[in-house]
Amino acid sequence: MPVKVLIVDDSSFFRRRVSEILAADSDIEVIDTAVNGADAVTKAAALRPDVITMDVEMPVLDGISAVKQIMAKTPTPILMFSSLTREGASATLDALDAGALDFLPKKFEDIARNNDEAVAVLQRKVKELGRRRLMRWRRPPLATTASASATATATSTATTALRSGARSGSAPAPAVTAQPKVQNEPGLSPHPRPTSYRATGKNYRLVVIGTSTGGPVALQSILTQLPRNFSLPILLVQHMPSAFTPAFAQRLNNLCNIEVKEAEQGDMLKPGTAYLAPGGQQMMFDPRATSPRLKVFADDNPRITYKPSVDVTFASSAKQFGGDVLAIVLTGMGADGREGARMLKQYGARVWAQDEESCVVYGMPQAIVSAGLHDHQLALEDVASHLIKEVGNG
Numbered sequence: 001m002p003v004k005v006l007i008v009d010d011s012s013f014f015r016r017r018v019s020e021i022l023a024a025d026s027d028i029e030v031i032d033t034a035v036n037g038a039d040a041v042t043k044a045a046a047l048r049p050d051v052i053t054m055d056v057e058m059p060v061l062d063g064i065s066a067v068k069q070i071m072a073k074t075p076t077p078i079l080m081f082s083s084l085t086r087e088g089a090s091a092t093l094d095a096l097d098a099g100a101l102d103f104l105p106k107k108f109e110d111i112a113r114n115n116d117e118a119v120a121v122l123q124r125k126v127k128e129l130g131r132r133r134l135m136r137w138r139r140p141p142l143a144t145t146a147s148a149s150a151t152a153t154a155t156s157t158a159t160t161a162l163r164s165g166a167r168s169g170s171a172p173a174p175a176v177t178a179q180p181k182v183q184n185e186p187g188l189s190p191h192p193r194p195t196s197y198r199a200t201g202k203n204y205r206l207v208v209i210g211t212s213t214g215g216p217v218a219l220q221s222i223l224t225q226l227p228r229n230f231s232l233p234i235l236l237v238q239h240m241p242s243a244f245t246p247a248f249a250q251r252l253n254n255l256c257n258i259e260v261k262e263a264e265q266g267d268m269l270k271p272g273t274a275y276l277a278p279g280g281q282q283m284m285f286d287p288r289a290t291s292p293r294l295k296v297f298a299d300d301n302p303r304i305t306y307k308p309s310v311d312v313t314f315a316s317s318a319k320q321f322g323g324d325v326l327a328i329v330l331t332g333m334g335a336d337g338r339e340g341a342r343m344l345k346q347y348g349a350r351v352w353a354q355d356e357e358s359c360v361v362y363g364m365p366q367a368i369v370s371a372g373l374h375d376h377q378l379a380l381e382d383v384a385s386h387l388i389k390e391v392g393n394g
Contacts, residue, residue, distance in 0.1 A: 002029040003130030006049040008040040008066070009033075009081070010058040014106070018053060018122075025123045028130075037061030041069045044076055050130035052078045054100065056091045064095050071099030077129040081106040089247040093216065101129055101360050102213045105241065128213070128333055128361045197386045202350065204391055205324040206269070207232050208317050210310030210340075212239040212332025214360025216248060218380055219330070220255065223274060225384035228257035232391055233269035235283065235317065236260075237310045239332065242279035249276045267294040277308035284316030292320055306336050310364070314340025323348025326390065328383065329374075331359040335367035342373055350375045354383070 005022055007030060009015045015033045022028045031047055034040040037054075038061040044052060052070065056063040067078055080103040082092040092103045102125060211218055215238045223234075240248065245262050252260040252274070261267075263275040263283050269292050277283035278296055282304075286295040299307050310329070314337060317325050327344050329337045331354055341351045351374050353365040358380040368374050378386055 002027050003127055004029050004031045004047075004050045005126060005130070006031060006040065006043055006047060006052045007033045008035075008037070008052060008058070008063070009055040010036055011055075014055070014081075021119050021122055022126060024119075025127070027127055028123065037063055037066030037069075040066045041073070044070045045074050048074065049076060051126050052076050053126070054078050054080050054095070055106070056080060056082055056088065056095065064091060064098055067095050067098040067100050075099070077101050079104065079125060079129060083107075084241055084243040086243065086247065089241075089244040092244065093247060093251055096216050097220075124333070125213070128363070197382070197389055199389045199392070200350070202390075203324060204232055204326050205321050206235065206317055207326045207328070207387065207391065208235040208237070208313060209328045209330060210237045210314065210332075210337040210364065211330035212306075212334065212336065212361075212364060214331035215239070218354070218360075220252060221380060222384045222387070223252055223256045223258065223260065226256065226258050226388065227393060228272060229393070230258050230272045230388075230391075231393055232271055234258075234274040235263075235313055236274050236276045237283065237308050237313045238276065239306055239308070239336070240279045242281070245276055245279040252276070263294050263296050265294070265296045267296075268292070269294070277313060280307050282312045283308055284312055285320040287319070305334075310337035311340035315343045318343045318347045318349060321349075325349040326352070326387070328352045328354075328387070329365050329368050330354045330380070330383075331361055332364035333361050334363050337364050338367040338371055338373065341368055342371065345373050352376045352378060352383070352386075355379050 005028055007015050007018050007022075009018070019030045019033065023030050031049055032043055034043050036058045040052065040054065041061070054063045054067060063080065070076055070078065078100040080092055080095045080100045082088045082103050082105060084105050084107070096103070104122060104125065209219065219236060219238060238245070238248070249260055249262040259273040261273065261275060262278055267275060269275070275283070275294060280298070281296050282299045284295050286293045304312065314327055317327070318340070325344055327341055327349060329341065329351065344351060351368060353368040353374040353376075355377050356362040356366065359365060365377075369377060376386070
């Protein structure tokens with residue numbers, strides 16, 4: 001059965017172009033188009049598409065507001081089209097907070113190296129989002145404010161609808177603006193989740209997390225639960241354009257108790273700090289440094305698809321810290337991270353993989369599990385509490 005798609009954009013040219021691209025795939029059916037956010041809300045309820053592609057800036061009702069209303073009324077997988085600007089990055093992150101699952105640059109030349117590859121990426125993303133029928137996990141509140149409490153209520157309501165309704169969708173929180181860091185007692189998670197997980201007692205020097213589709217919301221869910229005295233440095237690899245990673249790092253830093261920053265050349269690792277790989281570049285450890293320092297560099301290697309690449313950071317972490325690494329592979333398309341995880345395992349490191357039920361796309365974690373490289377498979381909602389116990393913070 002083909003994936004049914006509703007295309008939303010105020011540009012007739014863009015609606016036609018996306019329609020033609022998607023209709024060229026026999027596994028996709030474009031069932032209608034909408035000219036603004038209000039039109040999208042109405043048609044989403046009437047047509048019940050499997051996937052919606054959504055522009056951000058539109059008259060009558062903008063894309064972010066439309067996402068919020070759709071997720072509240074008829075939760076549906078939503079793919080945003082975004083401009084690669086600072087403003088576009090901020091708006092797209094707001095859309096992801098509101099419930100959209102993934103995004104692509106609106107300029108197709110920014111998606112891939114050639115038009116055919118860009119077309120394939122768009123078609124693949126739509127099919128993956130439509131077939132997965134979305135996330136089924138419940139994200140904990142992100143902050144102890146009145147607005148965060150309202151967010152938690154909306155998230156819980158929408159998640160219940162996804163689990164019980166005929167349609168499926170995702171219900172992350174509404175748009176989150178910069179807020180003061182949540183102050184909690186040292187050593188405590190802001191929203192601890194009861195867990196029976198028993199720590200292995202292994203000693204670690206580094207946590208490294210890799211993710212792609214669905215990753216921004218997944219990372220936000222995990223990192224906002226970590227205490228400010230978290231005892232280890234964390235490396236984050238999220239497939240994301242260069243225009244987005246500064247805004248994403250700043251947003252996480254505003255929401256989390258730990259420090260979050262976009263990684264820079266020569267950064268020395270500090271406990272309780274997460275370093276986000278810059279979009280369009282690779283992040284690894286400088287092999288010439290006498291102490292662990294990050295190396296951030298442009299990579300023109302045609303054999304490496306992702307920039308940043310989870311494989312590159314995992315492999316470098318293995319060489320730098322051997323088995324003293326806890327690697328976590330979260331939701332995402334493809335198999336990035338599998339070969340890096342293989343190297344980590346050879347050094348004696350531990351590897352966790354997100355379970356299928358809680359993934360937006362069970363691609364990257366599935367690659368780890370299928371290769372037999374995982375030590376532990378767990379739901380997204382359990383990652384933070386298990387991580388805190390495993391590294392000795394709880």
